[in-house]
Amino acid sequence: MGDSGAFGGIADVVGGGLPDSKVTAGSTALMIIDMQYVDAHRHYGIGAAGQRHGWTDDMEYYFSRLETETIPNVSRILDACRAGGIPIVHVRVMNLAGDSSDTSWRYKMMGILVPPGSKDAEIIEELAPRPEEVVLSKTTSNTFASTNADFVLRNMGIDTLIVTGVVTNNCVESTTRGAGDLGYRVLLVGDACAAWTQEGHDYSLRHLHRNFAIVKTTDEILEEIAAAIGVPRPAAVA
Amino acid sequence: MGDSGAFGGIADVVGGGLPDSKVTAGSTALMIIDMQYVDAHRHYGIGAAGQRHGWTDDMEYYFSRLETETIPNVSRILDACRAGGIPIVHVRVMNLAGDSSDTSWRYKMMGILVPPGSKDAEIIEELAPRPEEVVLSKTTSNTFASTNADFVLRNMGIDTLIVTGVVTNNCVESTTRGAGDLGYRVLLVGDACAAWTQEGHDYSLRHLHRNFAIVKTTDEILEEIAAAIGVPRPAAVA
Amino acid sequence: MGDSGAFGGIADVVGGGLPDSKVTAGSTALMIIDMQYVDAHRHYGIGAAGQRHGWTDDMEYYFSRLETETIPNVSRILDACRAGGIPIVHVRVMNLAGDSSDTSWRYKMMGILVPPGSKDAEIIEELAPRPEEVVLSKTTSNTFASTNADFVLRNMGIDTLIVTGVVTNNCVESTTRGAGDLGYRVLLVGDACAAWTQEGHDYSLRHLHRNFAIVKTTDEILEEIAAAIGVPRPAAVA
Amino acid sequence: MGDSGAFGGIADVVGGGLPDSKVTAGSTALMIIDMQYVDAHRHYGIGAAGQRHGWTDDMEYYFSRLETETIPNVSRILDACRAGGIPIVHVRVMNLAGDSSDTSWRYKMMGILVPPGSKDAEIIEELAPRPEEVVLSKTTSNTFASTNADFVLRNMGIDTLIVTGVVTNNCVESTTRGAGDLGYRVLLVGDACAAWTQEGHDYSLRHLHRNFAIVKTTDEILEEIAAAIGVPRPAAVA
Numbered sequence: 001m002g003d004s005g006a007f008g009g010i011a012d013v014v015g016g017g018l019p020d021s022k023v024t025a026g027s028t029a030l031m032i033i034d035m036q037y038v039d040a041h042r043h044y045g046i047g048a049a050g051q052r053h054g055w056t057d058d059m060e061y062y063f064s065r066l067e068t069e070t071i072p073n074v075s076r077i078l079d080a081c082r083a084g085g086i087p088i089v090h091v092r093v094m095n096l097a098g099d100s101s102d103t104s105w106r107y108k109m110m111g112i113l114v115p116p117g118s119k120d121a122e123i124i125e126e127l128a129p130r131p132e133e134v135v136l137s138k139t140t141s142n143t144f145a146s147t148n149a150d151f152v153l154r155n156m157g158i159d160t161l162i163v164t165g166v167v168t169n170n171c172v173e174s175t176t177r178g179a180g181d182l183g184y185r186v187l188l189v190g191d192a193c194a195a196w197t198q199e200g201h202d203y204s205l206r207h208l209h210r211n212f213a214i215v216k217t218t219d220e221i222l223e224e225i226a227a228a229i230g231v232p233r234p235a236a237v238a
Numbered sequence: 239m240g241d242s243g244a245f246g247g248i249a250d251v252v253g254g255g256l257p258d259s260k261v262t263a264g265s266t267a268l269m270i271i272d273m274q275y276v277d278a279h280r281h282y283g284i285g286a287a288g289q290r291h292g293w294t295d296d297m298e299y300y301f302s303r304l305e306t307e308t309i310p311n312v313s314r315i316l317d318a319c320r321a322g323g324i325p326i327v328h329v330r331v332m333n334l335a336g337d338s339s340d341t342s343w344r345y346k347m348m349g350i351l352v353p354p355g356s357k358d359a360e361i362i363e364e365l366a367p368r369p370e371e372v373v374l375s376k377t378t379s380n381t382f383a384s385t386n387a388d389f390v391l392r393n394m395g396i397d398t399l400i401v402t403g404v405v406t407n408n409c410v411e412s413t414t415r416g417a418g419d420l421g422y423r424v425l426l427v428g429d430a431c432a433a434w435t436q437e438g439h440d441y442s443l444r445h446l447h448r449n450f451a452i453v454k455t456t457d458e459i460l461e462e463i464a465a466a467i468g469v470p471r472p473a474a475v476a
Numbered sequence: 477m478g479d480s481g482a483f484g485g486i487a488d489v490v491g492g493g494l495p496d497s498k499v500t501a502g503s504t505a506l507m508i509i510d511m512q513y514v515d516a517h518r519h520y521g522i523g524a525a526g527q528r529h530g531w532t533d534d535m536e537y538y539f540s541r542l543e544t545e546t547i548p549n550v551s552r553i554l555d556a557c558r559a560g561g562i563p564i565v566h567v568r569v570m571n572l573a574g575d576s577s578d579t580s581w582r583y584k585m586m587g588i589l590v591p592p593g594s595k596d597a598e599i600i601e602e603l604a605p606r607p608e609e610v611v612l613s614k615t616t617s618n619t620f621a622s623t624n625a626d627f628v629l630r631n632m633g634i635d636t637l638i639v640t641g642v643v644t645n646n647c648v649e650s651t652t653r654g655a656g657d658l659g660y661r662v663l664l665v666g667d668a669c670a671a672w673t674q675e676g677h678d679y680s681l682r683h684l685h686r687n688f689a690i691v692k693t694t695d696e697i698l699e700e701i702a703a704a705i706g707v708p709r710p711a712a713v714a
Numbered sequence: 715m716g717d718s719g720a721f722g723g724i725a726d727v728v729g730g731g732l733p734d735s736k737v738t739a740g741s742t743a744l745m746i747i748d749m750q751y752v753d754a755h756r757h758y759g760i761g762a763a764g765q766r767h768g769w770t771d772d773m774e775y776y777f778s779r780l781e782t783e784t785i786p787n788v789s790r791i792l793d794a795c796r797a798g799g800i801p802i803v804h805v806r807v808m809n810l811a812g813d814s815s816d817t818s819w820r821y822k823m824m825g826i827l828v829p830p831g832s833k834d835a836e837i838i839e840e841l842a843p844r845p846e847e848v849v850l851s852k853t854t855s856n857t858f859a860s861t862n863a864d865f866v867l868r869n870m871g872i873d874t875l876i877v878t879g880v881v882t883n884n885c886v887e888s889t890t891r892g893a894g895d896l897g898y899r900v901l902l903v904g905d906a907c908a909a910w911t912q913e914g915h916d917y918s919l920r921h922l923h924r925n926f927a928i929v930k931t932t933d934e935i936l937e938e939i940a941a942a943i944g945v946p947r948p949a950a951v952a
Contacts, residue, residue: 097847
């Protein structure tokens with residue numbers, strides 16, 4: 001049956017699920033999800049609110065992982081894609097109206113209001129977009145639900161997405177499910193993502209693999225980028 | 239923090255997540271997902287294929303649960319909605335072209351080809367649609383990704399969905415995430431769903447609760463229907 | 477400037493507008509719009525209502541043209557596509573719920589309610605779909621606005637559409653504009669369409685040419701089909 | 715029959731077409747389409763290109779009308795909406811990637827490439843957006859085809875659109891058709907629009923009225939705004 005080691009459901013049932021996919025020159029883009037101050041920095045947004053509420057211990061796993069693993073890995077992939085001419089699509093939570101009235105009902109209920117121009121809307125310094133890179137603003141978990149991502153990617157000739165960012169089992173998973181539904185080959189980079197709990201992160205990757213995506217490591221993706229476009233592999237993070 | 243007992247992530251972080259929602263007269267619809275021969279009957283489709291491959295033991299949990307819990311519970315809710323005038327939306331896996339060429343890439347890769355007119359495409363006898371009920375045909379996990387569900391529901395004045403069917407952590411979860419993103423209040427009926435494993439089922443409900451939906455039991459939904467529209471509650475399954 | 481003979485606007489301004497497109501084997505589909513009893517037969521639907529209201533003279537142009545030109549031409553193209561293996565997509569006005577509640581606000585306001593199973597929903601006998609052909613049901617002018625047409629066509633590998641049917645400056649034009657926006661190469665067959673007035677028909681084709689479509693004749697399309705797929709050209713209508 | 719004076723087609727056939735609609739406090743937004751340097755200023759973009767090609771006479775009608783009628787009228791409506799708290803949605807042609815690769819096929823074919831940061835992408839000074847106002851960027855004629863306009867407007871609680879801008883029979887008409895299909899009540903302000911020819915402008919308004927929109931004048935809209943929200947009517951343009 002499938003390669004997940006245990007009976008995992010539909011992917012196992014249907015002959016092993018999705019086939020292998022790889023980075024391809026010309027039709028692959030890198031998508032970086034929600035690496036912004038509202039949720040990817042311990043001193044802003046949710047991080048700052050959590051500190052005020054005394055949830056520091058609960059959040060420590062997430063912010064530690066971000067700082068020591070996720071951000072460095074996304075950064076390595078970003079550098080390799082830029083060097084190799086692979087297009088970058090930055091995705092962030094941001095609404096468009098100054099009063100946040102255009103935010104989705106769900107985000108309103110959760111109090112996730114991120115107006116244009118706010119620090120929360122800004123992508124973290126380490127991964128800041130260059131002017132020529134696409135930036136999409138959403139107020140849903142699935143990027144495709146509240147942006148023109150599909151339209152943009154199709155016009156760019158993209159059929160394969162390297163997916164990275166946060167939060168693994170929320171926006172990353174919803175976007176991966178959404179991309180899979182639309183026929184994109186998703187290369188989901190597990191160690192370039194993070195969730196609020198290790199259990200949630202692990203469960204999500206295990207469920208998505210062969211079902212909506214092929215789960216890979218940062219090292220594997222860097223090798224595929226090098227193979228596809230001939231750039232030398234960047235040095236590993238020390 | 240949240241009502242899930244343990245730190246569960248974003249719903250906890252943002253003040254408990256989604257508020258309570260209830261069945262409302264006039265703006266609620268029942269959605270029944272993929273209760274059809276290809277995947278909801280042990281002698282057809284995936285069930286039959288599994289038997290040929292010797293996966294009978296792996297699949298026993300799922301088909302037993304379907305027969306003893308899911309189908310009876312969906313049936314009770316369906317009866318109550320019909321009695322109370324709550325609109326029904328049946329969703330099924332089915333493509334539109336006789337050669338299945340219009341099937342999504344992902345379903346093609348998984349070998350899930352369900353042409354019109356096939357037994358696999360038919361909804362199981364116990365839950366067969368009446369001629370006046372909406373039937374949507376999809377080849378994605380998220381119903382909203384490959385049907386006009388959102389258009390149809392908006393025109394009907396629906397903002398709240400009772401969601402039931404299979405498979406909990408695949409099409410039910412993707413559709414629940416999709417509905418939540420679009421602003422629908424989702425009442426996800428845990429004991430009117432089923433997954434290939436109990437673990438997958440439980441994890442999915444736990445993750446979706448307060449995050450994309452409010453998880454309820456069939457008994458709770460039947461009480462809400464009765465309260466909203468004044469029909470007497472049907473007798474419990476013996 | 478453009479090839480329309482007079483200054484026609486944006487297509488002229490931007491260097492002549494869209495380039496030539498042709499029928500291509502493997503990536504072209506035939507779309508037939510709204511050739512159904514509600515609006516394409518003088519004794520049913522709008523035709524019958526018009527007779528009751530005494531609009532017979534006003535409607536004579538339209539129904540005459542349908543009977544003597546549009547239906548014969550669509551039929552010739554349909555035959556050639558079937559013979560050549562070019563996929564057929566029939567589009568019709570039809571809602572999904574028995575009470576027509578899922579109809580768009582605009583069609584409700586106009587009284588265009590076409591429930592499933594009604595004679596009005598049926599495609600006229602001369603052009604009746606075969607079981608293996610795709611049939612899409614819509615309650616908007618632009619087919620892409622209320623169906624999964626784009627999803628279906630993309631999965632089928634279609635990038636070029638032969639567009640025929642009625643009404644030229646309403647559903648045909650809205651669908652042609654919609655298809656053009658989505659990047660389809662539209663081959664709009666003028667003499668396989670019809671409008672309520674000759675002026676409306678002519679204006680629409682003139683405006684769409686080089687702007688959203690390439691306008692062709694039935695004879696030209698039949699030649700292109702023959703060239704693309706090697707079928708002999710059917711005899712002209714006597 | 716309809717109020718267009720002559721038999722105009724479907725709107726006449728179906729009992730007069732769409733009902734009257736008015737500006738409503740709380741659920742109306744102003745949409746301003748493509749009032750930007752690429753196409754709404756004689757010294758930039760298409761205007762400048764036309765001068766180089768010697769099309770000055772052909773373009774004179776359009777730019778004169780813009781300067782003497784369209785811009786002043788849109789400006790009056792914009793002022794009234796700002797004063798009355800009616801939300802503003804600015805729409806412009808702009809792609810997202812620096813190399814314009816995400817532009818639609820049709821705009822690529824027409825050479826309409828408007829990258830972020832370019833002067834062409836900027837909305838003209840007289841109508842410049844305020845930071846709190848929504849700005850949508852598209853590369854299609856129908857705004858809804860390549861932006862999240864529908865998602866944004868729904869979340870804002872908008873069901874009625876005051877539509878203004880250019881070009882009447884291209885982006886304004888496609889967006890009006892698109893909005894009508896989605897159930898928006900469109901108040902199309904004829905003298906706050908402009909087309910490349912008077913004939914094209916007039917034909918478009920006549921066809922859209924009662925069919926996809928209610929066509930109004932700037933004076934009528936200003937009165938409706940005043941009535942709906944109690945602001946005094948601004949002085950007429952001298």
